[in-house]
Amino acid sequence: MKMIYNILFFFFALLYVPSFFMKGKHKGGVxxxxxxxxxxxxxxxxxxxxxxxxxxxxxxxxxxxxxxxxxxxxxxxxxxxxxxxxxxxxxxxxxxxxxxxxxxxxxxxxxxxxxxxxxxxxxxxxxxxxxxxxxxxxxxxxxxxxxxxxxxxxxxxxxxxxxxxxxxxxxxxxxxxxxxxxxxxxxxxxxxxxxxxxxxxxxxxNMKYDWQPPDGGEPLVERLERGWAAGGFFVIAGSTHAGEEEMLFNLAVRLRGRRPALRLLIAPRHLDRIAAIESEAARRGVRLERASCLTDGHPEAVVLDRMGLLARLYRSADAVFIGGSLVPAGGHNPVEAAIYERPILFGPHMHNFKEMAEDFKKMKAAIEVKNVKELETRLEELMSDPEKRRRMGRAARELVALHQxxxxxxxxxxxxxxxx
Missing domain, CATH: 3.40.50.11720 (3-Deoxy-D-manno-octulosonic-acid transferase, N-terminal domain)
Structure with missing residues (x-):
């Protein structure tokens, strides 16, 4: 069996290596x-x-x-x-x-x-x-x-x-x-x-529960918190995957008339998709700007175009949606948002964090939605109910402490x- 594994691995490598070089993935360590x-x-x-x-x-x-x-x-x-x-x-x-x-x-x-x-x-x-x-x-x-x-x-x-x-x-x-x-x-x-x-x-x-907030400030984060996000209902969609931004922009368009205070920040899992996300926003009629180039034009949505800042931004969110869960990508870790006592929502595809997602639901520390329409409904409920947001946030933080x-x-x- 080991010989079969090596033969299969060898032929896989022959197929993979050319694309590896063409895509530039060899930089810094081939x-x-x-x-x-x-x-x-x-x-x-x-x-x-x-x-x-x-x-x-x-x-x-x-x-x-x-x-x-x-x-x-x-x-x-x-x-x-x-x-x-x-x-x-x-x-x-x-x-x-x-x-x-x-x-x-x-x-x-x-x-x-x-x-x-x-x-x-x-x-x-x-x-x-x-x-x-x-x-x-x-x-x-x-x-x-x-x-x-x-x-x-x-x-x-x-x-x-x-x-x-x-x-x-x-x-x-x-x-x-x-x-x-x-x-x-x-x-x-x-x-x-x-x-x-x-x-x-x-x-x-589970070591994922042991995440700790990063030390120190970050000028870009502070500019977003004190400027564009201040005074609105700040929703972060963290680690989104292809297909989810389209749904979220449609949600933003539908809520635009009823909830003008909505501030939507998209943090894609892979930064090389930002140009595609910008094109999608334009098709949906959503005014989108990059976080690093934010103007005073009050865009409806912002896309985070730098690594390492998402966790810091969670501290100021009014609600957090976990990306990779409305499409079958497996979801992502909700602990970073939970430590900041943020209300959390995710879709039905959290299979990479299955046990963790179940624990969050049992503790009423997160809401699972079936689709983007239900996400819209639940967000509106949270906008109107600050006490529920606080209860969910406290439950999330207590759950994390229990498992650390x-x-x-x-x-x-x-x-x-x-x-x-």
């Missing part, structure tokens, strides 16, 4: 993707105990950096390597990591690339966030007796159905890990059914492994 670690990174890591933490993209990178911070307090002399797969993840990591840490792109899971990368960085401990199950990497680490952990483990419904067809092979991969720390008992059962031995599985909670602490619990598990 070498490490193929296992070639820059000399500067080698020097920074040489002669020290290296702890390698990997998060595939933005959300996982935030968790990886937070976990690395917890481990640093326990192992201050260790060198920390953080890897990611996406350009967006790299951008976030560059902003969050300490200057002495090392940041690289994750190597592709092909034998020679993996061996070259591991040989160059020489890790003493490897931590993979969530669902980063890479057979060649895990087998090679096991062969070299380097402990490798999955933390904040989760497997989506779709991935679970797919993985069950190769559960015999996957069981070998999972049992080459030192341990799997999972978000909840249901996720632990999924890993067990895929072949992980029960003694390797630990329930440590998973990062420290995972750090304790990893520290024990290092000490042992």
């Amino acid at each position: 070498g490490s993707r193929f296992g070639f670690v820059p000399e500067e990174a080698r020097r920074r890591l040489a002669g020290r105990q290296v702890i390698w933490v990997h998060g595939v993209s933005v959300g996982e990178v935030v968790q990886a950096v937070r976990l690395a911070g917890s481990l640093k307090r326990r192992f201050p002399r260790s060198a920390f390597l953080v890897t990611t797969t996406t350009a967006a993840g790299r951008e976030v990591a560059e902003r969050l990591l300490d200057p002495e840490d090392t940041l690289l792109y994750f190597p592709v899971d092909f034998g020679p690339c993996v061996r070259r990368f591991i040989g160059a960085v020489r890790p003493g401990l490897v931590v993979l966030l969530e669902t980063e199950i890479w057979p060649n990497l895990i087998f090679e680490l096991s062969r070299r007796r380097i402990p490798c952990f999955i933390v904040n483990g989760r497997i989506s419904d779709r991935a679970f159905r797919r993985y069950r067809s190769v559960s015999r092979f996957l069981g070998r991969v999972l049992n080459a890990l030192a341990a799997v720390s999972v978000q909840d008992a249901a996720m632990g059962e999924r890993f067990r059914r895929l072949g992980a031995s029960p003694e390797r599985i630990r329930v440590t909670g 602490g998973a990062t420290e619990r995972n750090a304790e598990v990893l520290a024990a492994a290092m000490a042992g």
Whole structure:
């Protein structure tokens, strides 16, 4: 089965690499993707105990950096390597990591690339966030007796159905890990059914609840809060996906006459879609401006065109819609809005945060809407009911507080492994 995996991976790489270069995704790290670690990174890591933490993209990178911070307090002399797969993840990591840490792109899971990368960085401990199950990497680490952990483990419904067809092979991969720390008992059962031995599985909670507000101010955020958004009913649609902006602009047009105080901020998940969003706004007759170029013309909507500012803006929102949930993209993390005690709404497609979404609904900390028409109705209700907004916001913050602490619990598990 391992040979079949490698053959399939090789042919996939042959198809993927040309488009990878044509789209410019190689910028800032093609070498490490193929296992070639820059000399500067080698020097920074040489002669020290290296702890390698990997998060595939933005959300996982935030968790990886937070976990690395917890481990640093326990192992201050260790060198920390953080890897990611996406350009967006790299951008976030560059902003969050300490200057002495090392940041690289994750190597592709092909034998020679993996061996070259591991040989160059020489890790003493490897931590993979969530669902980063890479057979060649895990087998090679096991062969070299380097402990490798999955933390904040989760497997989506779709991935679970797919993985069950190769559960015999996957069981070998999972049992080459030192341990799997999972978000909840249901996720632990999924890993067990895929072949992980029960003694390797630990329930440590969901690290996504441990998000903390960023320090310091940001001029663009303050300008939006004190200017365009001030005095209106400020709605943030965070991490939106293709198809949702059209619905939200239609909503804005319908509400324009009845609720002129509405201020809609669109924060797309991917900034390379901003031009398309602007075209969509023009087609719908919505006056839209970019946040970084905001004028005094009082646009009906603003599109956030900079990374890293969305969480800060949540603090001043009157209501928050979680993007990726009106279309089947799986939704996004509501914790950032919840910490600021904001009322939260999301659509029916929160499958990437299924358990979390259910908890928010049970606590009356969020409202699930079936479609954009219901979103419009619920927003109007919240506009007219400030006490309901406050109740929802308090419930959201209490729910988050109830579930926090998973990062420290995972750090304790990893520290024990290092000490042992």
